[in-house]
Amino acid sequence: SGVRENLTYEGFGRAVRELAQTIADDGYEPDVVLSIARGGVFVAGGLAYALDCKNIHLVNVEFYTGVGTTLEMPVMLAPVPNAIDFSNKKVLIADDVADTGKTLKLVHDFCLDHVAEVRSAVIYEKSQSLVKCEYVWKRTDDWINFPWSVEKPVVRRTGQVLDA
Numbered sequence: 001s002g003v004r005e006n007l008t009y010e011g012f013g014r015a016v017r018e019l020a021q022t023i024a025d026d027g028y029e030p031d032v033v034l035s036i037a038r039g040g041v042f043v044a045g046g047l048a049y050a051l052d053c054k055n056i057h058l059v060n061v062e063f064y065t066g067v068g069t070t071l072e073m074p075v076m077l078a079p080v081p082n083a084i085d086f087s088n089k090k091v092l093i094a095d096d097v098a099d100t101g102k103t104l105k106l107v108h109d110f111c112l113d114h115v116a117e118v119r120s121a122v123i124y125e126k127s128q129s130l131v132k133c134e135y136v137w138k139r140t141d142d143w144i145n146f147p148w149s150v151e152k153p154v155v156r157r158t159g160q161v162l163d164a
């Protein structure tokens with residue numbers, strides 16, 4: 001359908017604070033926030049500041065090629081994080097949305113073997129997600145417009161005049 005859930009930067013600021021509060025209230029104190037690039041990077045930065053966690057890692061996963069169109073399976077792109085960095089750590093995986101949940105499952109399973117504990121935090125979780133995240137700000141089944149991807153990239157090349 002054409003229904004969209006529109007998250008603004010202002011709404012995101014509130015969402016990430018409230019999500020962090022939920023995690024803090026639950027008593028989870030992660031040693032590491034592992035962000036799933038690219039959308040999860042925004043979430044991880046906000047959560048890490050709010051939770052006073054200074055250790056942020058990043059994993060690149062490719063899955064979506066367009067609105068609702070995906071590769072068959074998500075793939076972890078190089079450089080894959082060094083699992084030794086997570087050994088005996090409490091990890092918080094941060095992403096923008098668990099949709100099918102396949103991306104989060106991939107990263108979650110990667111962590112499971114190595115870490116002391118792993119939990120997941122997302123702004124949105126859809127009902128079809130095969131991963132049930134410990135921390136969810138809002139549930140929706142609509143396609144979400146995130147503030148960082150809804151607008152066209154701003155690309156500037158020296159000597160070129162771009163139309164507004």
Ligand code: 5GP
Pocket residue numbers: 036039040063064074095096097098099100101102103104142143144145146149
């Ligand atoms: P999943 O593996 O859970 O199906 O999808 C995870 C990733 O796909 C998200 O991190 C996000 O980048 C992208 N994605 C899934 N659903 C949506 C959506 O409704 N809106 C946007 N903008 N991206 C989505």
